[in-house]
Amino acid sequence: MATIEVKLPELGEGVAEGELVRWLVKPGDLVKPDQSVAELMTDKATVEVPTPYAGIVKETLFKPGQVIKVEQVLLTLESSAQGATSQGAGPHGSTVSETTSVATTSAFQGGVHPPAKASGKGGSSGTSVPMGATGASSSGVYPPVAESKVLATPATRRLAREIGVDINEISGTGLAGRVTRDDVMASGGGLTSGSGLVKGTSNSEVGVAVPSKIAPGAVFGGAFVGGEERVAIVGIRKKIAQNMQMAKSIIPHFTLMDEADVTELVNMRESLKAVAEKNKTKITYLPFVMKALIATIREFPMFNASIDDQAQEIVYKKYFNLGFAADTPSGLVVPVIKQADQKSILQLSREILDLSIRARDGKLKLDEMRGATITITNIGSVGGTYATPIINHPEVAILGMYKISEKPVIKNGQLAAQKVMNFTITADHRLIDGAVAANFMKAFLSRIQNPNLLMVEMY
Amino acid sequence: MQNFDVIVIGAGPGGYVAAIRSAQLGLKTAIIEREYLGGVCLNVGCIPSKAMIAATHHLHRAQHDFKEMGIMISGPIEVDMKQLLKWKNSVCEKMSGGVSQLLKGNKVEIIRGEAEFKSAKEIIVKTTGGSQSYQSKYFIIATGSRPIEIPGFKLDEKDILSSTGALALDHIPKHIAVIGGGYIGLEISSYLRKLGTEVTVIEAQGQLLAGVVDPDCAQVVARKLEKSGVKVLYGAKAKGQSKSGSKYDVTIEMGGKDQTITVDKILVTVGRRPNGDQAQLRAAGIQVDERGFVKVDAQRRTNVSNIFAIGDIAGQPMLAHKASHEGVMVAEIIGGANRAYDAKMVPAVVFTDPEIASAGLTETEAKAKGYASLKVGKFPFAANGRAVSMMETEGFVKIIADAKTNIVLGVHIVGPEASNLISEAALAIEMGARLEDLALTIHPHPTLGETMMEAAEAALGHAIHIIQRPLNQSPVGNPRA
Numbered sequence: 001m002a003t004i005e006v007k008l009p010e011l012g013e014g015v016a017e018g019e020l021v022r023w024l025v026k027p028g029d030l031v032k033p034d035q036s037v038a039e040l041m042t043d044k045a046t047v048e049v050p051t052p053y054a055g056i057v058k059e060t061l062f063k064p065g066q067v068i069k070v071e072q073v074l075l076t077l078e079s080s081a082q083g084a085t086s087q088g089a090g091p092h093g094s095t096v097s098e099t100t101s102v103a104t105t106s107a108f109q110g111g112v113h114p115p116a117k118a119s120g121k122g123g124s125s126g127t128s129v130p131m132g133a134t135g136a137s138s139s140g141v142y143p144p145v146a147e148s149k150v151l152a153t154p155a156t157r158r159l160a161r162e163i164g165v166d167i168n169e170i171s172g173t174g175l176a177g178r179v180t181r182d183d184v185m186a187s188g189g190g191l192t193s194g195s196g197l198v199k200g201t202s203n204s205e206v207g208v209a210v211p212s213k214i215a216p217g218a219v220f221g222g223a224f225v226g227g228e229e230r231v232a233i234v235g236i237r238k239k240i241a242q243n244m245q246m247a248k249s250i251i252p253h254f255t256l257m258d259e260a261d262v263t264e265l266v267n268m269r270e271s272l273k274a275v276a277e278k279n280k281t282k283i284t285y286l287p288f289v290m291k292a293l294i295a296t297i298r299e300f301p302m303f304n305a306s307i308d309d310q311a312q313e314i315v316y317k318k319y320f321n322l323g324f325a326a327d328t329p330s331g332l333v334v335p336v337i338k339q340a341d342q343k344s345i346l347q348l349s350r351e352i353l354d355l356s357i358r359a360r361d362g363k364l365k366l367d368e369m370r371g372a373t374i375t376i377t378n379i380g381s382v383g384g385t386y387a388t389p390i391i392n393h394p395e396v397a398i399l400g401m402y403k404i405s406e407k408p409v410i411k412n413g414q415l416a417a418q419k420v421m422n423f424t425i426t427a428d429h430r431l432i433d434g435a436v437a438a439n440f441m442k443a444f445l446s447r448i449q450n451p452n453l454l455m456v457e458m459y
Numbered sequence: 460m461q462n463f464d465v466i467v468i469g470a471g472p473g474g475y476v477a478a479i480r481s482a483q484l485g486l487k488t489a490i491i492e493r494e495y496l497g498g499v500c501l502n503v504g505c506i507p508s509k510a511m512i513a514a515t516h517h518l519h520r521a522q523h524d525f526k527e528m529g530i531m532i533s534g535p536i537e538v539d540m541k542q543l544l545k546w547k548n549s550v551c552e553k554m555s556g557g558v559s560q561l562l563k564g565n566k567v568e569i570i571r572g573e574a575e576f577k578s579a580k581e582i583i584v585k586t587t588g589g590s591q592s593y594q595s596k597y598f599i600i601a602t603g604s605r606p607i608e609i610p611g612f613k614l615d616e617k618d619i620l621s622s623t624g625a626l627a628l629d630h631i632p633k634h635i636a637v638i639g640g641g642y643i644g645l646e647i648s649s650y651l652r653k654l655g656t657e658v659t660v661i662e663a664q665g666q667l668l669a670g671v672v673d674p675d676c677a678q679v680v681a682r683k684l685e686k687s688g689v690k691v692l693y694g695a696k697a698k699g700q701s702k703s704g705s706k707y708d709v710t711i712e713m714g715g716k717d718q719t720i721t722v723d724k725i726l727v728t729v730g731r732r733p734n735g736d737q738a739q740l741r742a743a744g745i746q747v748d749e750r751g752f753v754k755v756d757a758q759r760r761t762n763v764s765n766i767f768a769i770g771d772i773a774g775q776p777m778l779a780h781k782a783s784h785e786g787v788m789v790a791e792i793i794g795g796a797n798r799a800y801d802a803k804m805v806p807a808v809v810f811t812d813p814e815i816a817s818a819g820l821t822e823t824e825a826k827a828k829g830y831a832s833l834k835v836g837k838f839p840f841a842a843n844g845r846a847v848s849m850m851e852t853e854g855f856v857k858i859i860a861d862a863k864t865n866i867v868l869g870v871h872i873v874g875p876e877a878s879n880l881i882s883e884a885a886l887a888i889e890m891g892a893r894l895e896d897l898a899l900t901i902h903p904h905p906t907l908g909e910t911m912m913e914a915a916e917a918a919l920g921h922a923i924h925i926i927q928r929p930l931n932q933s934p935v936g937n938p939r940a
Binding site for chain 1: 756757758795796797798799800801802803828864865866889890891893
């Protein structure tokens, strides 16, 4: 029998790591080549990681919530020597290396237990147990610093634990590379809330802990025993939190709101329903809004741009990739329609439908969620008159569309019923002035109110 | 059936500390103890042995040093062993009583008896009066370790002793064979020798305290032990014993040849074994390794997620202060805090004469960890005013630092009050201090603590109170270098 290490394969261009959502196999399971072994969260996609080799799972080396880098060993397989080297690197480019059964040096002679070694971190003075193998939950616990060369005071090490950042990953700014309190705060600044301890925290300075990563029920809250539940921030939720925090802290947002008479748009869509049905799809308002948006940002290119903070340059984009926010059971995702300007209303409808369904099922490919140049949020399909959405950084604007309602208006001195839809444009005030946004909105609404214009501008 | 948030099993220095912290956090806590509150440490380990060592230290000074200092005692200095034992026991009772008060004061329920898991959520406690079940959301196993026995030397704690029996002796043995020259064996050897016992240490290795302390430190102690009359047989193995009258013939194999020594007591101190192999853990499904340690992760959580293990049973080093540190940590984890074992080092102390204390890495360990070049500074107590005036000048302080950064990696002390001096070193290492930090901290004069500052200076090449070669190593470096 030989031990095979299965490493994390390349996940896509520019993706260096992913966060383990859950294992799909457990030690003792027999796996076949190409079988999915783990669910990994990268950027905003959840991907299934296959093993290129057959064998019996020996050890899973990470716990849900931990970040795994490409080329790190995910798990080890027990396999016959022949089986171990079948089929080269496999279609996923995974690499494999044979180890002559992991060293059995005692963890008690300053040694490091194999799982800890595999993750490149230190061991503990206690006996280690690969938790993944036993199903016990202490997610998000990185190995002790005892064996690593991290320089930080005990209080700083504790702070890192409490706010849930791996101190080994922080580059210290202090003397001789010391990780300072400020370094830890800076790296974990975002997701903080009340103190870790339920009662009697003597150190109020440390009142910045994220909700503990201990399994639900770990808290006996002061007044109500079991009156709270703590859940680890992992997966999509963690990604959303990080992205929102970043966008909100970098971009000075402002939002402009207006309403449009969509009577003609409603009529146009009604008249096209039959066509859609014949083409076996459904046409919503979104593709029309997309077309109107593209036509308008051609006129106002600063809305289809990014700010390269490092280079201090504005990047104007000559292509039109439209993201649209989709609500899924595990949270917000933003599928992207590439080169939307070159697609017909029918094509857009089909693609929106397909992406929405796969977003809901968590089956989107990473590539289908990247590269947007501007985003539309269609929260109005649920409710609310107006919202102030957060821009999908590094984009500089997000268009909000809201539900259509019938409203009384005065037209030529007469009270009339009119179909009205609200829109918002939220923009990065560093790049876009208020007056520009107002002109943008005006130009956009003129297209929405007179959809025939779209025909004129169609490429 | 009573329900708790936390049940701690074992009231040693790990368990009682975990229980108190749990209670402080507002958790409904119970502690189960089958023998004594305070565990081995307070009752048959650390504390009573320190009492014996302190008493015999005074005896030794009275016998050997007083005359030179001009203190004359007429008549022989005698030891009343019964009184000494009584005093030693009073020390233990005081400490154990203190633990009891602390537990009660924190509203920890103390349950007496032998515990055995029924499931991962329920435990049965057996007493002579019957058995009682308790349920708890969390358990902390802190059941410690026990002395290792070797074949042919069945412990009776009367003549063939573990440390427990040795500490309970109510008379001074004439000749004792000590099997194992580790820290427990040597602590007992040195105080028994001071009481007048003839001591023969049977050590399998070529040196004492092998693998436990810095070899330079061990050598100082070995020399003094032998000077005091303790006989050490190196590379020797105790093969068996036979009783003849009230005495024992111990067969020792050394260099391929057998020899026999006749003694009246035998002390077996070859190490301690964790109690993880006991049946009481089985029903909860807790994984234990082949040495008897409960398998735990960095949070000291076992494979059963609501059960933790701390102290001797959870891994090396088997030291009380490590257990207490883990006890506090685990209680806080149960209380909802995000914690894991993050100590850089566990300091260790051996109460031989002179004492040995260490924190951090030895030179060998530092090299093994990849520190290519080291700065080592050594400062002798003989050059320290306080040590000279105490008439305790044996030993030195040795500081090991990374030559690249001057960050202190390890400190090893052999000498007077080494046990108390080491805490400064422990703090320095945990804080990531550099040699300059120790050297630039004003240490009060005249104290033993000055040796730490001087050793740091020595590592930098310019200690004041010793002559260092090469001379003219400038203490005024280029700060940008």
